[in-house]
Amino acid sequence: MNYKNYEIPTDLVFRTRDIIDMKGLNCSALLNPKDFCDILRPPVKLKEAELKLKFSVLSKEVLAQGNISGVMEAQCSRCLEGFNKSFNEEFTQLYPNKNEIIDIMYIAKQTMALLENIRDICSSECKGLCAICGVNKNRVVCDCKAPSFSQFDCLRNRFNTKNVREE
Ligand SMILES: [Zn+2]
Numbered sequence: 001m002n003y004k005n006y007e008i009p010t011d012l013v014f015r016t017r018d019i020i021d022m023k024g025l026n027c028s029a030l031l032n033p034k035d036f037c038d039i040l041r042p043p044v045k046l047k048e049a050e051l052k053l054k055f056s057v058l059s060k061e062v063l064a065q066g067n068i069s070g071v072m073e074a075q076c077s078r079c080l081e082g083f084n085k086s087f088n089e090e091f092t093q094l095y096p097n098k099n100e101i102i103d104i105m106y107i108a109k110q111t112m113a114l115l116e117n118i119r120d121i122c123s124s125e126c127k128g129l130c131a132i133c134g135v136n137k138n139r140v141v142c143d144c145k146a147p148s149f150s151q152f153d154c155l156r157n158r159f160n161t162k163n164v165r166e167e
């Protein structure tokens with residue numbers, strides 16, 4: 001098998017034999033966002049991503065070192081709006097030479113799933129949603145006022161008084 005004629009499998013499932021025959025491989029591929037629909041829950045979705053991959057053949061294993069970079073549509077955990085998030089993730093995995101296949105799609109999906117679990121915010125200045133009327137405070141200014149400490153003090157005083165009377 002010639003290194004130059006090698007075509008990267010579109011499903012990213014490589015045959016271990018091919019990699020060993022070529023004594024390793026350096027390659028890159030664009031990922032298809034459709035392949036990640038089952039991993040990312042809407043509204044989070046992958047917009048575009050590139051995979052860079054390096055296989056090194058060791059005595060008993062094949063070492064895969066990968067990098068996935070791209071842009072995903074993320075959701076702000078404060079204001080719940082969607083926003084574009086750039087990412088750049090690396091992975092390293094060993095595959096025994098006697099395994100028939102090297103499933104890089106599986107590890108690419110795992111990498112994306114971990115990214116989804118990060119609590120994102122659209123900006124460090126995000127004001128979030130109003131706890132009373134629910135508007136996005138980045139866009140709308142509402143008149144809601146959070147209960148002030150003085151009001152809590154009033155309540156506490158009332159309870160204290162009540163306790164005193166009961167005694
Ligand atoms: Zn936000």
Ligand SMILES: [Zn+2]
Pocket residue numbers: 130131132133134135142143144
């Ligand atoms: Zn409000």
